[in-house]
Amino acid sequence: MKSTFSMNKIIAPISNKAAKVIPLDKQIKGMHIYQKTKRKVLPERFLRKIPEFIEEPIADVSTLAIEDIDVSNPFLFRQNKWQSYFKRLRDECPVHYQANSNFGPFWSITRYEDIMFVDKNHELFSAEPIISIGDSPDGLEIETFIAMDPPKHDDQRRAVQGVVAPQNLKELESVIRKHAEDILDSVPVGETFNWVDHVSIELTTRMLATLFDFPFEERHKLPYWSDVVTGVPETFGGTVGSDEMFNVAASAISQVSSIWREKEAKKAAGEEMGYDLISLLLTNEKTKDMIDRPMEFLGNFVLLLVGGNDTTRNSITGGVHALNEFPDEFKKLKQDPGLIPNMVSEIIRWQTPLAYMRRMAKEDVEINGKIIKKGDKVIMWYVSGNRDERHIDQPDQFIIDRKNARNHLSFGFGIHRCMGNRLAEMQLRIIWEEILKRFDNIEVVDEPEYVQSTFVKGYTKLMVKVTAKE
Numbered sequence: 001m002k003s004t005f006s007m008n009k010i011i012a013p014i015s016n017k018a019a020k021v022i023p024l025d026k027q028i029k030g031m032h033i034y035q036k037t038k039r040k041v042l043p044e045r046f047l048r049k050i051p052e053f054i055e056e057p058i059a060d061v062s063t064l065a066i067e068d069i070d071v072s073n074p075f076l077f078r079q080n081k082w083q084s085y086f087k088r089l090r091d092e093c094p095v096h097y098q099a100n101s102n103f104g105p106f107w108s109i110t111r112y113e114d115i116m117f118v119d120k121n122h123e124l125f126s127a128e129p130i131i132s133i134g135d136s137p138d139g140l141e142i143e144t145f146i147a148m149d150p151p152k153h154d155d156q157r158r159a160v161q162g163v164v165a166p167q168n169l170k171e172l173e174s175v176i177r178k179h180a181e182d183i184l185d186s187v188p189v190g191e192t193f194n195w196v197d198h199v200s201i202e203l204t205t206r207m208l209a210t211l212f213d214f215p216f217e218e219r220h221k222l223p224y225w226s227d228v229v230t231g232v233p234e235t236f237g238g239t240v241g242s243d244e245m246f247n248v249a250a251s252a253i254s255q256v257s258s259i260w261r262e263k264e265a266k267k268a269a270g271e272e273m274g275y276d277l278i279s280l281l282l283t284n285e286k287t288k289d290m291i292d293r294p295m296e297f298l299g300n301f302v303l304l305l306v307g308g309n310d311t312t313r314n315s316i317t318g319g320v321h322a323l324n325e326f327p328d329e330f331k332k333l334k335q336d337p338g339l340i341p342n343m344v345s346e347i348i349r350w351q352t353p354l355a356y357m358r359r360m361a362k363e364d365v366e367i368n369g370k371i372i373k374k375g376d377k378v379i380m381w382y383v384s385g386n387r388d389e390r391h392i393d394q395p396d397q398f399i400i401d402r403k404n405a406r407n408h409l410s411f412g413f414g415i416h417r418c419m420g421n422r423l424a425e426m427q428l429r430i431i432w433e434e435i436l437k438r439f440d441n442i443e444v445v446d447e448p449e450y451v452q453s454t455f456v457k458g459y460t461k462l463m464v465k466v467t468a469k470e
Helices: 002-018 024-041 082-092 112-120 152-164 166-185 195-212 221-229 242-268 277-282 294-325 327-335 337-351 421-438
Strands: 095-098 106-109 192-194 356-361 365-367 370-372 377-381 439-444 459-461 463-468
Touching: 024 242, 024 294, 095 370, 106 112, 112 365, 112 377, 152 166, 152 277, 152 294, 152 421, 166 195, 166 421, 192 195, 195 221, 195 277, 195 294, 195 421, 195 459, 221 242, 221 294, 242 277, 242 294, 294 327, 294 337, 294 421, 294 439, 294 459, 327 337, 327 421, 337 421, 421 439
Parallel strands: 106 377
Antiparallel strands: 095 106, 192 463, 356 377, 365 370, 439 463
16 A cells, blocks of 8 residues: 555656647556556566455354454445345454455444544545545546545535526426436336446436536446446456456546547537536536546546446435335335435435445544544445434334435535535436326336445346336
8 A cells, every 4th residue: 555655656656747639548558558568577576456345155153253244245235135245244343353364454434423423534544546446457547536535635625516596406307307208208118128228327328428528329348338337356356357448548538638628628619618517527626637647537436437437326226126125115105206306215224225434533533432443444344334223213114204214324424425415416316307298107027136336226127117107
């Protein structure tokens, strides 16, 4: 970690100067060649080990010693075995140290109140250098404002916050509804299909294209890029190889920088700028030259891409899954569609589409009787806090009229609270309003299939059959 950081301090100024004369995709491709060469010529002891994850059945947590529990196993969510693991930690060791994970040693914070304490105290816990349990892959040490401390975090967040300002959300509502109508009108009624592909990914992708002012006919690149980013093994426990990762990074940065340059020219010509994310970055004094800082430029594109993709996409699917697990709640919803806004919050809690955020202790801190040392890695498991019986009544139940349903952890708290939470809620509200207009039932006809990841608690497949309203 220290050697990587010091190397970045040397490379970053060179890279930033090069950005002004060498196209960004060429820089990425050059770094790819350098990393491949390094792995061929250097002895293994000088190289960072890239973990390879081989799936085995998850053990019953009751058979493990408490110190051997490793909730960073990327198959925990994939095999849907996570609940018993986190419950045991909450009950027996709510501040838990795992010394020997594939991602290095880390602390797990698993109770609601303890997570709130860490999340709200950015003076004690730093978001830098990354919010994932693993570190960035060598050569792609991106910088994102969600993984920055004030004041830089505040400047960059402020630059793009306009995209979710109330007036812009009001204008986006009609766009979202039109897309939802188109997508739901095209589902094959009475036939079995994958809700993830046909509805969840498609609606999310259309909105991402709108937010980035991305070519609509090429919109399907966006979820693919997001899936590659969150599939990196050393960062998230996925299966994406180095070649694919660098190729996607080069392709994405090439296309997004082209959009940036086009908008930059329009700005120079005095044309009115829009409220898409790139225009907002360009028109802010603190971020208008971000393209000259390649890892920051790529990092913030990745942040906004993944943030706009995984949360909404997996919550759209999670809602269908939850209402099939709790059919009486579906009956309740059909009898009273006015419960949709409250149900949206319950979906986001029950699903918790992004499982955690990472922090680094800035000083020694005591939590729940354990001393976390300065420099230790701390993981706030939102997925556990959202099922904490000490704070939430019947947390494993899906209750669409739950009181205080918005008091969940899925969006985080403090200065890093999810910027797009209102937009995500609005998309979910609209899709369910349109679902209830068209369908009497959405039946899940097979067991869900889940993502392999420590971070994304999501679905790859949910086979359903819809019945139209008479």
